[in-house]
Amino acid sequence: MPEPAAILTCDLDAVAWNWRLLRDRHAPGATAAVVKADGYGLGAAAVARRLHREGCRHFFAAHLAEAAAIAPLLPNSMVCALNGLWEGDGGEYLAHGVLPTLGSLPEIAAWRDLARRRGAVLPALLHVDTGMSRLGLDANELATLAADPSLLAGIGLRFVMTHLASSERPRDRLNRAQLERFGRACARLPDAPRSLAASSGLFLGDAYRSDLARPGAALYGINPVPGRPNPMRNPVSLRARVVQMRDVAPGDTVGYNGIWRAARPSRIATVSVGYADGFSRRLSNAAVAHFDGRALPLVGRVSMDLTTFDATHLPDLKPGEWLDLIGPCQDADAVAAKAGTNAYEVLTTLGRRYRRDHPGA
Numbered sequence: 001m002p003e004p005a006a007i008l009t010c011d012l013d014a015v016a017w018n019w020r021l022l023r024d025r026h027a028p029g030a031t032a033a034v035v036k037a038d039g040y041g042l043g044a045a046a047v048a049r050r051l052h053r054e055g056c057r058h059f060f061a062a063h064l065a066e067a068a069a070i071a072p073l074l075p076n077s078m079v080c081a082l083n084g085l086w087e088g089d090g091g092e093y094l095a096h097g098v099l100p101t102l103g104s105l106p107e108i109a110a111w112r113d114l115a116r117r118r119g120a121v122l123p124a125l126l127h128v129d130t131g132m133s134r135l136g137l138d139a140n141e142l143a144t145l146a147a148d149p150s151l152l153a154g155i156g157l158r159f160v161m162t163h164l165a166s167s168e169r170p171r172d173r174l175n176r177a178q179l180e181r182f183g184r185a186c187a188r189l190p191d192a193p194r195s196l197a198a199s200s201g202l203f204l205g206d207a208y209r210s211d212l213a214r215p216g217a218a219l220y221g222i223n224p225v226p227g228r229p230n231p232m233r234n235p236v237s238l239r240a241r242v243v244q245m246r247d248v249a250p251g252d253t254v255g256y257n258g259i260w261r262a263a264r265p266s267r268i269a270t271v272s273v274g275y276a277d278g279f280s281r282r283l284s285n286a287a288v289a290h291f292d293g294r295a296l297p298l299v300g301r302v303s304m305d306l307t308t309f310d311a312t313h314l315p316d317l318k319p320g321e322w323l324d325l326i327g328p329c330q331d332a333d334a335v336a337a338k339a340g341t342n343a344y345e346v347l348t349t350l351g352r353r354y355r356r357d358h359p360g361a
């Protein structure tokens with residue numbers, strides 16, 4: 001095997017620590033793990049397996065295929081796909097032991113019909129929309145369902161759930177409004193356990209407790225309380241090897257379109273990571289890397305496969321040394337701030353070319 005150009009490490013001990021912190025916060029309610037988008041880019045199978053070992057028994061993916069891929073690793077667990085029941089997929093859900101999240105009357109009808117044909121009660125989650133206007137029953141569908149509970153015949157309601165639109169902003173009035181709408185919706189439905197908070201919702205206060213919390217981001221170290229100290233541990237490190245060092249003269253430009261020009265004799269370190277690896281082009285002339293804790297400014301444009309850093313002040317930096325792109329000096333939230341996005345996008349777009357290491361597996 002050739003030496004990797006870059007290594008993405010997800011420390012599963014830190015992920016497990018994060019899950020236990022959230023679990024303890026939410027007890028006596030249960031705490032799930034959301035592992036959609038391949039575990040926020042870090043490896044769904046490795047994360048799910050480790051958290052199963054910690055005692056987690058509820059797992060969420062977005063797509064049926066994602067859920068089906070991890071279900072065999074997770075005995076005695078609820079494995080659920082969030083993005084609704086696609087017409088004709090019912091048999092696949094059953095075959096893989098994955099629960100659908102039913103979010104419309106046609107989806108409910110499809111699952112009910114399948115239950116009747118199989119002569120069984122089929123478990124599912126019911127998704128009520130309280131302010132996202134994305135998935136989930138709207139007010140009219142809820143009224144129809146409330147008026148005719150037989151529409152749920154043969155469906156074993158494991159949880160009624162909703163999703164908060166603004167929980168990382170504790171003062172947003174949408175939070176309280178959604179909480180109240182959810183309470184009213186549940187009161188009109190058959191009695192079933194409830195699932196409300198994702199990562200940030202777990203920090204909104206006691207009113208937002210439920211029978212099952214669904215954190216994703218915070219497991220992976222993303223700050224669930226932006227603007228306040230991050231209570232989570234950062235499990236993510238992205239390190240890239242310097243492939244070349246070169247000297248540039250005053251006036252020389254670096255990279256596409258020459259958007260950075262050396263003002264003095266400079267040393268440039270090039271690494272084999274670019275926007276094709278999810279290292280955003282919007283970090284051009286903006287981000288930093290670290291070597292031994294010392295910052296190197298990113299200079300010029302991020303290319304598809306390469307990125308350049310000003311290492312003039314680091315005479316000991318040589319080809320083959322490793323630069324930290326994400327890690328102890330700079331977490332995914334910090335990189336996101338420089339790229340003008342959120343840490344969710346930074347992590348979920350991390351590319352396929354990294355070697356992925358999972359200490360603590």
Ligand SMILES: *Cc1c(COP(=O)(O)O)cnc(C)c1O
Nearest residue numbers: 034163198199214215216217218
């Ligand atoms: C993504 C998602 C979550 C997890 O959200 P985080 O903010 O990452 O904790 C929970 N529930 C639903 C419905 C989601 O789509």
